[in-house]
Amino acid sequence: MLPGPDQIIECPHCHALARYGTLISGNTFGARLWTDGKQLAPMLPEVPPFTRCPACQAFYWVEDAPEVGQLNRWGDIKPGTPQAWADAPEVQEPSPEEYQEVLARGRPDGLTGERWEHLLIRAWHRYNDAYRELPAGTGAPALPEPIRTNMVTLTSVLTGESPSDHLLRAELQRQLGNMTQARRELQNVHDAPELVSQMLHLIEAGDATVREFQWE
Known part of the structure; x- marks a missing residue:
């Protein structure tokens, strides 16, 4: 698995920022599959497609969220990068x-x-x-x-x-x-x-x- 940068998005409702990891490459080695069709692959982590904004509590589809930038996930923040990007919470799947x-x-x-x-x-x-x-x-x-x-x-x-x-x-x-x-x-x-x-x-x-x- 080769991680890519974090994608920074904003809530379509209130414009609060969130982030999720991207992949340059991945694979299904070590994947587990259940009878309901769910698969967990440690080398191919999934971005939740549906989430809840922790700021306004509204639900939204991640693909509907405007993309505002990318952030190096290794912590090397380039000069001029908004601190809000680094502080953005990670996208979570609803409970x-x-x-x-x-x-x-x-x-x-x-x-x-x-x-x-x-x-x-x-x-x-x-x-x-x-x-x-x-x-x-x-x-x-x-x-x-x-x-x-x-x-x-x-x-x-x-x-x-x-x-x-x-x-x-x-x-x-x-x-x-x-x-x-x-x-x-x-x-x-x-x-x-x-x-x-x-x-x-x-x-x-x-x-x-x-x-x-x-x-x-």
């Missing part, structure tokens, strides 16, 4: 509770279908984050009703026929406890036998908790 705050308002006016889908997936992933390290045989608590509602909404939003769409719908149904529907979705995935095999094993075990895929 599970903050995502629920957004989703409780319903789909925002003017939000594209792609972004709505992405928002629902990110909220689901953030809820699952608390249970990713549970030992085998240990189940997560029953789904809170707002989480269940968001997951049901996501199943209706994911209308594609790609293998990834079928895998995501299968995982949603599995975590919702609908094992028959989950198995049916997996019948449409033919190019990821190892993933399908592990998910079928979880379905047969009645396991409705997010799990990490294991590789031999």
Whole structure:
């Protein structure tokens, strides 16, 4: 992994500054993948696509934030660089509770279908984050009703026929406890036998908790 400079952006609502790291190059060595599709790759860190401004508390998409400059992340601040750039907080992904705050308002006016889908997936992933390290045989608590509602909404939003769409719908149904529907979705995935095999094993075990895929 070769880091690049920090990108300085400003909140589209109040113009407060924030920053996120860029990469010149990266790779997926050591990546971990879970059944809900979330991947963590230490050599390919992700910039949260959606964030909350710590100044005005408004939510925004990072790609909508105006870019105002770049800062060497190694601390070598060039003469004339505004101190505010160096002091800008790093972009943070919303917490599970903050995502629920957004989703409780319903789909925002003017939000594209792609972004709505992405928002629902990110909220689901953030809820699952608390249970990713549970030992085998240990189940997560029953789904809170707002989480269940968001997951049901996501199943209706994911209308594609790609293998990834079928895998995501299968995982949603599995975590919702609908094992028959989950198995049916997996019948449409033919190019990821190892993933399908592990998910079928979880379905047969009645396991409705997010799990990490294991590789031999």
